Each structure stands twice: as structure tokens, then as C-alpha cells.
Amino acid sequence: MSPTIRIDDDVYEMLKRKAEPFVDTPNSVLRRWLGLEEGSPTEDQALGGGAAGSVDEGPGPSQQPRSANARTRNRSGRRAGKKRSTPRAAAGTIAPLDAYELPILEVLSSHGGNLPASELIEKLESELSGVLQPADYEELPSGPIRWQNRAQFARLALAKSGDLRDDSPRGIWEISEQGRDRVSTP
Numbered sequence: 001m002s003p004t005i006r007i008d009d010d011v012y013e014m015l016k017r018k019a020e021p022f023v024d025t026p027n028s029v030l031r032r033w034l035g036l037e038e039g040s041p042t043e044d045q046a047l048g049g050g051a052a053g054s055v056d057e058g059p060g061p062s063q064q065p066r067s068a069n070a071r072t073r074n075r076s077g078r079r080a081g082k083k084r085s086t087p088r089a090a091a092g093t094i095a096p097l098d099a100y101e102l103p104i105l106e107v108l109s110s111h112g113g114n115l116p117a118s119e120l121i122e123k124l125e126s127e128l129s130g131v132l133q134p135a136d137y138e139e140l141p142s143g144p145i146r147w148q149n150r151a152q153f154a155r156l157a158l159a160k161s162g163d164l165r166d167d168s169p170r171g172i173w174e175i176s177e178q179g180r181d182r183v184s185t186p
Helices: 009-018 026-034 041-045 068-072 101-110 117-127 146-161 177-184
Strands: 004-006 054-056 114-116 172-174
Touching: 009 026, 101 114, 101 117, 101 146, 101 172, 101 177, 114 117, 117 146, 117 172
Parallel strands: none
Antiparallel strands: 004 054, 114 172
16 A cells, blocks of 8 residues: 655645646655656556645555546546656746736737637737747647647636636637726836
8 A cells, every 4th residue: 555644734835836736746746856757656656636734645456546537647637657748848948927918918909809719829829929939839748739728827817817807608718897908008
């Protein structure tokens, strides 16, 4: 049976700060921090997560995984045992997330205030042409091109800050009044 360790809340909070959302498990953060190679059998079996204050190393031989999906895919969506085909981008090699915000708002503003996500992404590429770096054009293991994926995260930040409406129909990006004010302010 794989060991279960208990950690205090401060350590758990630090792990969360070091983690990449929707990708990392506590185990993968610790492996990266300790300089251990990604994809060892222990990591591939780990389910990660768990309650605050604990790190579950995964199911032991007598335990069943929590779901069928957990047996075949790790937290980042990759198949267990499969190495990341595109390494994590080094700091400074990709456009910062906030560089996407104003161009997204400008594209929406110039096209009536709302667009389907696919159309916005298509129009956004030319707006970001001077900002995107070579690493932004790499394909991610999950499928999309890195900059297109980051545009989705920028959309979430804009919706959270109130510059985009968060009640738009699924797949439609819509600028808010606050976002229009931001675009019109020099």
C-alpha cells in the first residue's frame, strides 16, 4: 500500500501556490520542487488532491481507484506513463497573460460587443502578433496551441474582474460596460 502523509495547512497552501491550476497534483509539485524526473511509476499511479493537510500517494494494491478515469489518466489529462511532449514554458519565454486582456476587449468592442470564442481566437492572433513568442505557438499535450489556451485563461480573468460578462451563453464572449470603458480609456 502506498503511504499517506499528513502535512500542515501552511505547507499545503505553499503547494497550492506552486501548482499550475488544472494540471498539477501535490505529488507533481513536490517532484518538480525536488528536481525529480517526471513520470516515475509512483507519480503515474498517484491520484493527487485529497483533503487539506494530506497528500494521497494513490491507491495501494488492496484499494480501488476513485473512478475508472483515474486509472488511465493522471490529473493533467495525460495517460499514465506518457511523458509531456511539450515541456512547461520557461518564465519569460511566453507572452504574459495580461498582454491578452486589452486585445480581447478591443476585438470584442470592434465587432459589436460579442463573438463566438472560435471567431474571437481567430481575430485575436493578428492583434497579438507583436506580443506572442515562439513558445506561444507550441502545441500543448492537451491539443490546443499554447497561446489559444492562454487566451481562454485571460477570458476567465476578464470575466472575474468584470470586463467580460460572465452570464453570456456558452461559447460566446461578451464585453461588459466596464470592459467598454477600459477600451475607450487611453
